[in-house]
Amino acid sequence: MSIQPGQRLAQYEILEPIGSGGMGEVYRGRDSRLGREVAIKVMVDHFAEDPEMRRRFETEARAAAALSHPSIVAIHELAVVEGVPVAVMELLDGETLRLPIKRGPLPWREAVRIAAAIAEGLAAAHARGVVHRDLKPENVFLTKDGSVKILDFGLALQRLDSPLSPDTPTVAATADNVVMGTFGYMSPEQITGARVDGRSDLFALGCVLYEMLSGRPLFSGATPQEVIAQLLHDSVPELSAFDPLAPAEIRPIVARCIDREPTRRFQSAQDLAAALHALLTESAVVGSARRSRTRGKSLAVLPFVNTGADQSIEYLTDGITESIINSLSQLGGLRVVPRSLVFRYKGLQADPSTVGLALNARTILTGRVTQQGEFISIQAELVDTNTESQLWGEQFRQKTSELVTVQQEIAWQISEALRLKLTGAQKKKLRRKTTVDPEAYQEYLRGRYHWNGWTPDGFRRAREHFERAISLDPAYALAYAGLANALSALAYYGLLEPGDGFPRAMAAAARALEIDPDVADAHASLGLSHLFWAHDWPAAESSFKRAIALNPQLALPHSLYAIFLITAGRHEESIEQARTAQRLDPLSLMINMSVCWSLHFAELHEEAIKETRRTLDLVHTSQEAANILLSSYELLGRFEDAARVCDEQSCFGVKADPAVLLDAFHSKGAEGYWRKRLELLESAPAQLPGGLVNYAYAVVYTNLGARERALDRLELLVAEKAGGAVFLAADPCLRRLRGEPRLTALIKRVGVPTPSVPHTVST
Numbered sequence: 001m002s003i004q005p006g007q008r009l010a011q012y013e014i015l016e017p018i019g020s021g022g023m024g025e026v027y028r029g030r031d032s033r034l035g036r037e038v039a040i041k042v043m044v045d046h047f048a049e050d051p052e053m054r055r056r057f058e059t060e061a062r063a064a065a066a067l068s069h070p071s072i073v074a075i076h077e078l079a080v081v082e083g084v085p086v087a088v089m090e091l092l093d094g095e096t097l098r099l100p101i102k103r104g105p106l107p108w109r110e111a112v113r114i115a116a117a118i119a120e121g122l123a124a125a126h127a128r129g130v131v132h133r134d135l136k137p138e139n140v141f142l143t144k145d146g147s148v149k150i151l152d153f154g155l156a157l158q159r160l161d162s163p164l165s166p167d168t169p170t171v172a173a174t175a176d177n178v179v180m181g182t183f184g185y186m187s188p189e190q191i192t193g194a195r196v197d198g199r200s201d202l203f204a205l206g207c208v209l210y211e212m213l214s215g216r217p218l219f220s221g222a223t224p225q226e227v228i229a230q231l232l233h234d235s236v237p238e239l240s241a242f243d244p245l246a247p248a249e250i251r252p253i254v255a256r257c258i259d260r261e262p263t264r265r266f267q268s269a270q271d272l273a274a275a276l277h278a279l280l281t282e283s284a285v286v287g288s289a290r291r292s293r294t295r296g297k298s299l300a301v302l303p304f305v306n307t308g309a310d311q312s313i314e315y316l317t318d319g320i321t322e323s324i325i326n327s328l329s330q331l332g333g334l335r336v337v338p339r340s341l342v343f344r345y346k347g348l349q350a351d352p353s354t355v356g357l358a359l360n361a362r363t364i365l366t367g368r369v370t371q372q373g374e375f376i377s378i379q380a381e382l383v384d385t386n387t388e389s390q391l392w393g394e395q396f397r398q399k400t401s402e403l404v405t406v407q408q409e410i411a412w413q414i415s416e417a418l419r420l421k422l423t424g425a426q427k428k429k430l431r432r433k434t435t436v437d438p439e440a441y442q443e444y445l446r447g448r449y450h451w452n453g454w455t456p457d458g459f460r461r462a463r464e465h466f467e468r469a470i471s472l473d474p475a476y477a478l479a480y481a482g483l484a485n486a487l488s489a490l491a492y493y494g495l496l497e498p499g500d501g502f503p504r505a506m507a508a509a510a511r512a513l514e515i516d517p518d519v520a521d522a523h524a525s526l527g528l529s530h531l532f533w534a535h536d537w538p539a540a541e542s543s544f545k546r547a548i549a550l551n552p553q554l555a556l557p558h559s560l561y562a563i564f565l566i567t568a569g570r571h572e573e574s575i576e577q578a579r580t581a582q583r584l585d586p587l588s589l590m591i592n593m594s595v596c597w598s599l600h601f602a603e604l605h606e607e608a609i610k611e612t613r614r615t616l617d618l619v620h621t622s623q624e625a626a627n628i629l630l631s632s633y634e635l636l637g638r639f640e641d642a643a644r645v646c647d648e649q650s651c652f653g654v655k656a657d658p659a660v661l662l663d664a665f666h667s668k669g670a671e672g673y674w675r676k677r678l679e680l681l682e683s684a685p686a687q688l689p690g691g692l693v694n695y696a697y698a699v700v701y702t703n704l705g706a707r708e709r710a711l712d713r714l715e716l717l718v719a720e721k722a723g724g725a726v727f728l729a730a731d732p733c734l735r736r737l738r739g740e741p742r743l744t745a746l747i748k749r750v751g752v753p754t755p756s757v758p759h760t761v762s763t
Contacts, residue, residue, distance in 0.1 A: 003027060003042055009081045012040055012088065024057075028091060034659035035666065036644075038076060041087040057085050067128055070617050071121030073141065073149045092149055097140040097208070104215050108246035111212035112279050113614075114140070117148035118205055119273035120617060125153075126198035126269055133196065135204035136185045137211065145641070146610035183227045184219045188260050191228055199262040202272055206257025206265075213242045213250065218258065232260075247279055252357060266354060274344055275358035277586060297418065300337040300359045301325050303346040304367035304378070317369045318343075318452075319445030320378070320407055324365070327411040327430065329553045333420055337361050338555065339452075340587035356385025363391065365414060376400045380410055382417055392417035401438030408434065440473035447482050454589055456495050462486045477519050480512035484525035492532060492723040494692060499721065502533030523547035524557040531564055532723045535751040540564055555585035559594040567726040568753050571602035589619045596628045601730045605632040631733055634703070639665045639673045646680075656680050674703045695724045699733045710734075711742045718746050725750050 003025065007014045012029045015037070019026045024041040031038050047053040068074075077088040097114065100106060106114075118140060125132060132139075132153060141149040187203035189196050210218040221227040242250060253275050259265050266272040301324050304317040322339060329336040337359045345355065355364050367380040375397060382392040394413060396406050412430050415422060422430070436444075447465035450458040463486040469479035484505045491501025506529040512522035527543030530536045544564055547557035558581035565574035578594040585591045592615040599608035612629040616622060626645055633642035643661035664676035678700045694713040701710035714734075718725045728734065728743065729752045737743045 009040065009086060010079060012038065014040065034657065035663045036659055037091045039089040039091045041089060043085045054085060067125055067130060069121050069124035070620060071117045071148050071150055072124065073151050092141050092143055094141060094143040097137040097142060101137055101211055101215060105243065106212045108213060108243045108250065109280065111209060112276050114148050114212065115205060115209045116273050116276035117617060118150060119269045119276060121150045122198065122201050123269035123273060131196060131198055132201050133190065134182055135201055135208065136182050137208060145613055147613050183224045184217050188232055189262065191232065198269060199265045202257050202266050202269060206254050210254050213246065249279055249357065249360065270348065271354050271358055278358055278360045297333055298335040298361045299328060299363050299365060300342050300355060300361035301365045302342055302355065304369050307368045308370045310371060313371055315446045315449035318449050320367065320369065322448060323407045324411050328414060330551055331415060331420060331422060331426055334418065338585040340585050344587065352383045352385045352388045361385060363418065371400065374399050376403060378406060382414060404434045404436060404441055436476055437473035440469040440476050440479060443469035443472065444479050444482060451482065451486060456493065459486050459489045459495065463490065475515055477512045477515035480508045481519050481522040481525060484509035484512065484522060488525055488528045498533060502529045505529050518550055520547040520550040520554055520557060523550065524560050527564065528560060531567065531726060533721060535726065537568060537751065537753045553584060555581040555588065555591050558584065559591050562594045562598050566598060566601045566730055569730055571598065574598040575602060587618060589622055592618060593624050596625060600628050600632060601732065603732050605636050608632045635732055639670060671704065674700055678704065702734055702736050707737060707740060710737060711740065714743065714746055718750060726752065728752065
């Protein structure tokens with residue numbers, strides 16, 4: 001089928017050719033119905049005439065369309081025009097990975113970031129029973145915003161009859177004597193026509209990662225026969241031609257990906273993604289000399305496994321894990337992998353060496369929990385990940401009421417097995433007898449379980465459990481601290497009236513500190529209430545600093561302090577604190593959002609876009625990340641990109657067809673865009689808490705030049721003491737109001753300290 005610019009295919013107008021791939025030619029087009037530009041892949045004639053290839057094209061396009069992941073190109077529609085299959089996809093702005101590789105080796109951090117995003121996308125595909133089988137630099141697209149997209153599932157994909165779990169390799173048969181893929185990236189089992197699974201994609205990704213790091217293919221030759229001979233028969237190429245500043249852990253990761261034997265590779269894309277993410281955290285990459293020492297005294301406490309029939313005690317297994325992590329993380333000389341990283345392995349089966357490599361941990365602690373009536377059995381084992389030998393193992397059988405004692409004993413015995421040199425105070429803390437009521441402790445664990453979900457319902461249920469714990473044990477400091485956390489979150493997000501939530505949170509935190517002045521969580525929560533309710537900046541800063549001093553390895557106080565520093569216009573310090581929190585806990589939504597906020601308020605919008613995109617890769621449904629992404633595009637005047645965000649996510653409570661905003665922008669420019677945003681906001685106010693409604697209206701009115709109406713909304717915001725009031729001086733979305741006497745008066749009324757006007761910083 002001959003395609004020319006200006007030609008129409010159904011409602012799509014062809015604008016220009018932009019490339020080819022697999023079985024089709026790709027064109028840039030415009031969807032006249034939705035008013036958006038798209039990529040259109042048209043099956044080439046010689047394939048379209050083959051019934052088997054047509055079937056494959058259609059089946060595989062449908063399968064790819066069923067995959068929803070930020071690292072996989074989205075397919076909007078599959079149509080047949082004039083008898084020829086056509087796939088309509090999202091239009092990407094950027095370049096394939098092949099082009100930067102041609103320019104030379106990529107910096108190791110960028111190469112690992114790209115590989116991690118690919119691995120996450122492959123994990124999503126494999127979980128749906130889809131194997132790519134033609135992963136190569138040409139099939140990886142890098143957008144200008146820093147997103148990574150896997151392309152062209154249409155050539156090499158096979159789909160199974162049913163989805164598989166993320167930890168089960170997908171399997172698909174290659175037809176006898178048929179080789180599919182690209183030489184230099186195909187796994188040995190693809191070349192020999194054997195059965196393939198998701199581990200074949202990991203082999204290809206190892207080849208791609210090597211090529212990004214070195215600037216040259218891992219397997220090459222003048223003819224396909226030479227490439228095959230090198231891959232199947234020659235020794236593995238030397239993996240030393242990398243950036244000398246790259247961490248040593250990269251080499252074993254690549255080597256494991258390209259092992260000729262699939263059983264010796266990473267057994268899932270999720271495992272590989274975790275290993276790559278670990279390299280991007282400073283806990284894994286701290287310089288060669290220090291790294292070797294750190295890994296020698298490093299521990300990952302994997303989520304304990306519930307082996308009983310009662311699934312309702314998941315809170316118990318999670319609570320045991322978290323309590324041991326918290327106890328051991330306060331000991332000097334031991335790096336304990338944070339909760340967000342180890343909990344990626346919840347429910348997965350992986351060998352110790354894979355986990356150790358993924359988490360940069362020399363030792364791992366595993367546990368199995370069974371509850372039988374009033375008794376609980378815990379079998380724990382400490383393993384050296386280098387030798388896969390047991391360093392310590394013990395079985396405990398106690399009454400559930402003695403669970404706290406068991407956890408303390410496990411932590412103590414781990415410190416002994418690792419031969420940690422503890423101070424007298426540390427020994428005393430580990431061995432200190434806890435007198436908490438057993439039922440109160442169970443309620444506390446339930447509260448933490450729901451709190452960690454970081455959802456509105458989770459905050460509400462956490463509050464209920466913490467309150468029950470306090471009613472059972474009025475002297476339980478940790479329960480008061482947990483209650484303060486839950487009440488602060490509910491009040492900030494408008495799920496509880498600020499005048500009710502914040503004062504009660506302050507009282508709960510103060511009570512926790514009366515009982516135990518060294519509870520870091522309580523100091524951090526108290527700091528939040530000082531900031532968002534009392535508007536007492538000196539008291540808030542003092543609380544955050546005290547929390548950090550009590551436990552420097554706890555990520556949340558660093559993150560909350562970063563938010564405090566934003567409000568004070570101290571942006572360089574804010575970014576530093578947020579990055580510190582991210583290094584300590586790299587997969588937590590809250591922690592990553594603090595980095596996004598810090599960059600946004602510092603007006604580093606391009607960096608904020610990249611960070612929010614990365615955060616959305618971690619948590620696809622994060623409305624807060626989508627809000628920052630939308631605002632960053634709007635501040636840069638990139639309204640077409642902003643419109644597409646509203647299609648992908650609910651932004652400020654509004655999820656809209658991007659065609660509506662795009663049409664408004666194309667017909668009336670920026671003013672048309674903002675007027676349409678106002679209409680959309682007016683149609684959905686009930687979806688938003690009051691404070692967020694007023695803030696959203698203020699931003700829209702500001703950009704429409706309706707200053708008085710914007711200031712009216714900000715007056716309401718300050719009057720109800722909504723959490724957003726402390727950001728009035730710092731928010732770049734309100735920059736057009738700066739200098740307005742009413743805004744200046746509001747900022748003074750809130751009490752924001754100087755410097756109150758933010759400045760752009762460089763990083």
